[in-house]
Amino acid sequence: MTPLSPDDYTAIRLSLQVATSATIIALPLGFAAAYLLAFSEIRGKAIIEGIINLPLVLPPVVVGYLLLLLFGRNGWIGKLLNHFGISVIFSLKGAVIASAIVGFPLLVRSIRIGMESIDKQYIHASRTLGASWWDTLFSITIPLCYRATLAGMTLMFARSLGEFGATIILAGNIPGVTQTIPLAIYQYTSTPGGDQMALSLCIVSIGLSFIVLLLSEAANRKMARN
Template sequence: MAFLQPSDLDAILLSFKVACSATLLATPLGIGISYLLVHTKIPGKTLIEGIINLPLVLPPVVVGYLLLLLFGRKGFIGSWLSHLDIQIIFTLTGAIIASAVVGFPLLVRSIRLGMESVDSSYREAARTLGASGWDAFFTITLPLSGRAVFAGMTLMFARSLGEFGATIILAGNIPGVTQTIPLAIYEYTSTPGGDKMALSLCLVSILLSFLVLLANSLANKSIKRK
């Protein structure tokens, strides 16, 4: 990989770190929220759904700015965290949070569809065989929607790899700390003579996205075959 700079490798590694952490952290929450939306009769479902799906339609910059208001030093969560000496903005944690929020609707959407497609009679059969509601969820519903969970994770992973708007606002563009692939490309294109380097990172980005989409379509295929 002679055409890549050492700082590019940092950016690629960082992108992976951010996308993996965001996806892994969001998955249990995504499963929980999907369960609430599919299997319970809680009031205000539409509202919850709306809030979760908002990042899907809002410009990522807006999401980033709202997060900045929330996590900034004087923000609702930020001021509370600063007492504990924890800083979110301009850190890796910030980049992860930004990616997680933006990718979350894709994850929930996929898991939810998967759970809805599991025939409820399997759960009923499990209940009559002595499984409690939770037991039936973890041994029947969740494994049977496993592929949908995986498909959602790959989608979210891909989205996180490409996250730009929210990340640059919440976490900034600090090489080696928060500079992921899209941010590095942005910096190259705004420096004179950086075109070639931007292009090589673009190629890496295309390759990675393609691999993730491949994994996603494999998962989708096996869902259909079932």
Template sequence: MLSADEWRVVTLSLQVAFWGVAGSLPLGIAVAYVLARFDFPGKTLFDAFVHLPLVLPPVVVGFALLVLFGRNGPIGSLLAPLGIVFAFKWTGAALAAAIMGFPLLVRALRLAFESIDPRLERAARTLGAGPWRVFFTITLPLAIPGLATGALLCFARCLGEFGATITFVSNIPGETQTLPLAIYTYTQVPGADAQALKLSILSVILSLVALAASEWLVRRSRGKSAHG
């Protein structure tokens, strides 16, 4: 049903999206928690910076990544001797996807953290739990619905990421050619509409599966944690 090349596109897309989400999660959770719980000078500016990928043209983000993480860029040249290369690699596609999906993850998580009564955390402290334990046994479990929603939005954004990816890591079949890039390529080739349609339908199916998985997670945690 799918050719080997098309399979490669699908698995690469899933790989990029998975690492995009996995890569944004730790920092996203930390940033969302800080924004939800603490006030500090420059918070508005910090918040705006986090949201930048949401409002900038993706091409601009891709160009910034190219400048910073390119082989001769200030960060890229530092990481290259360590064997970490993003430019024109699938890892670069994952990085671009992670950055584009990051604000969506943070927004959903921040709302979830804000809706948790901070006195529950204080109650846990008085019962003998240190701040880290409180976070992992009370705060994070209560934020699961927000985490699921944020991770889904982030995943979908990663799966659909086009502009930043093509600008940063180009459109290399088998390395950086994800679903949107492949679809775009087929639309540029005369008589390849059928392939473009096939991949488009596949995109729809993948998105629906992700949506269902997230719904399931939310419902499961609701069943466990509904407020009375």
């Protein structure tokens, strides 16, 4: 195995940074979306569900391109952000947004399954015992679906670690700025003699993903015991 270069270490750091940020940013939104789908009786739920799940079935490159149109200088959101001096494309922010969007359906799906398995009578019991909606959310709903939430976060984190297509379109492949592990591997494989370096990063990537899954499983078991 070829030793890692300083740029590789930066790619690993950026990957972890992007995956963590994307997961943390997506969590409250994912929880809200899952709650809406699991408990509300609004019309057009199937359409909302379809929109949320779209990144799961679309090629990531298509998602990336659509994000580029939205966040580009002439895009709806891009124009708005420009007023505040914020630029998303070809920056780490872009990588985080791309990862958050692509991993979002996995997070929502997992939390939603957890929420749907909660007997609604627990929520009713809580309300009739004097707990407000927010109180019930924090004291009953969230604790009763924490394992599903953790599973969703793990899936999303792992997906973000491996995100490539949307990221390269929206954030580019700039070493030290937006180059994450998958992008670095891509660059090595397109460079003559870079195979060994690519293999080293692949091993790091496998190791990281495996550690995430092991940690998640350990936390899940501990929670189940408690």
